[in-house]
Amino acid sequence: MHDIIIIGGGPAGLTAGLYAGRAKLKTLLIEQMVAGGQAATTDLLENYPGAPEGSTGPDLTERMEEQAKKFGCEFVMGEVTGVDLSGKEKVVTTNVGEFKSKAVIITSGATHRKLGCPGEEDLIGGGVSFCATCDAAFFEDLPVAVVGGGDSAISAAIYLTKFASRVYVIHRRDALRATKVVQEKAFANPKIEIVWDSVVDEIKGSETVEALKLKNVKTGEFSELPVDGVFMYIGLVPNTKFLQGQVKINPAGYIPVTANMETDVPGVFAAGDVTAKLLRQVVTAVGDGATAAVAAEKYIEDNF
Ligand code: NAP
Numbered sequence: 001m002h003d004i005i006i007i008g009g010g011p012a013g014l015t016a017g018l019y020a021g022r023a024k025l026k027t028l029l030i031e032q033m034v035a036g037g038q039a040a041t042t043d044l045l046e047n048y049p050g051a052p053e054g055s056t057g058p059d060l061t062e063r064m065e066e067q068a069k070k071f072g073c074e075f076v077m078g079e080v081t082g083v084d085l086s087g088k089e090k091v092v093t094t095n096v097g098e099f100k101s102k103a104v105i106i107t108s109g110a111t112h113r114k115l116g117c118p119g120e121e122d123l124i125g126g127g128v129s130f131c132a133t134c135d136a137a138f139f140e141d142l143p144v145a146v147v148g149g150g151d152s153a154i155s156a157a158i159y160l161t162k163f164a165s166r167v168y169v170i171h172r173r174d175a176l177r178a179t180k181v182v183q184e185k186a187f188a189n190p191k192i193e194i195v196w197d198s199v200v201d202e203i204k205g206s207e208t209v210e211a212l213k214l215k216n217v218k219t220g221e222f223s224e225l226p227v228d229g230v231f232m233y234i235g236l237v238p239n240t241k242f243l244q245g246q247v248k249i250n251p252a253g254y255i256p257v258t259a260n261m262e263t264d265v266p267g268v269f270a271a272g273d274v275t276a277k278l279l280r281q282v283v284t285a286v287g288d289g290a291t292a293a294v295a296a297e298k299y300i301e302d303n304f
Contacts, residue, residue: 002028004296005092005101006073007080008239010037011282012272013107014064015289016296020105021071023297028101029068030094032079036061037109038273039282043133043159046181048282057133060282080108085246085268088303102304103296106243106255106263106270107289110236110280115147119203120232127209127229132156135229136163144229145170145212147200153233154178154186160231161191168225169194172217195225203230238274250276261292267303269296 004020006013009031020027034040042057069075078096083104085091090104112130114120120128129135132146136159144164146157149171155178160167169186174196176183186192195214201222202213212225238253248264250256254276261269271288273280 001089002026002074002099002101003300004028004103004105004293005030005090005099006105006107007083007092008037008107008109008272008274009035009065009075010107010109010272010285011039011061011064012109012274012285012289012292013037013105014061014068015286016105016107016271016293017068017073017289018064018071019290019293020296021068021073023293024072025297025300027073028099029073029075030078030080030092030099031075032077035065035075039285041131041133043155045282064286080242082242083246085265088267090267102300103267103269105261105289105292105296106247106268106274107272107285107292108239108242108274110238110273112152112232113235113237115200115232115234117200117202119205119209123203123205123209126207127205127227128203129229129231130233132159132231135231136160139164139229141165142228143168143226144231145195145200145225145227146231146233147171148233148235149173149176149178150233150235151178151182153231154182156231156233157192158182158185158189161189164191164229167192168227170198170200170212170214170225171196172199173197200230236273236280240274252276259291260295261288262295267296267299269299 003025006029039057040061046054078094082093143166145168255270269292271292272285
């Protein structure tokens, strides 16, 4: 049996692994893909302190993984399919086996929301993408669109200008949600054109994306925008499906936690983007992960 099982290997989970490892707790981190979470697919992190020139997401998260491993955190690649958190001994079921521990830290993060319009599902991999840093290079000198007006959408649009001939940002309102400094960069970029007050009604194309059917929400008018790719950045959906009925989850799907990252179940903690909170960034995720690990250590000391 492990002392702590960490579910999810983004910045929150990797930091929890580092702190639990340094506390000499037998720690297992379960991650279904490559460690690093969403941060690993982020081109440039300009707001993580200590790097005024910015850090790249993959570099920062690879170093976090290396540091957690250095202090003894074990890693396993697998998908968590269910949990039983009700007893003193916690059980985590995955597609590569069952694991048991005294405490669990949930750092399963969030994934990109889908738009749900016609054409989206069929053209995933054919020009519909959820990751600009992964797919931007396929659109060298081609026009693309980004849907959304938050930090993720506008940062992706700026990154895409390194490759695409033109980047249209389709936003449903007349003001962006992204941080002001990110907005200013986008406004100053001659390759970016913002299509205000508009939503995507349909993604057209037989094998690959050919055009977007747009609707202006103020005038009700439809128009067609020829593009070769469309990048969806319309917010996040928390990864909490596997927890149904096990810990308290709010109506939006996030886990409410105390200041010490405790869920409503003794011995179960949560940290990072999966929790109900104001700011979902690497800088808050790592703090949450450290707190969760120390709180879990104290829980184990008091209960075992
Ligand atoms: P977000 O901040 O929730 O923004 C989602 C955007 O998509 C909003 O502009 C929203 O429009 C739009 N949207 C939502 N549903 C839509 C729909 N059905 N159709 C059309 N548009 C829709 O999500 P995010 O940009 O992914 O960011 C998530 C969190 O990560 C935020 O806390 C963000 O600050 C953080 N983040 C930070 C950084 C950074 O600091 N470097 C980078 C990336 C993300 P409205 O504005 O009208 O609601």
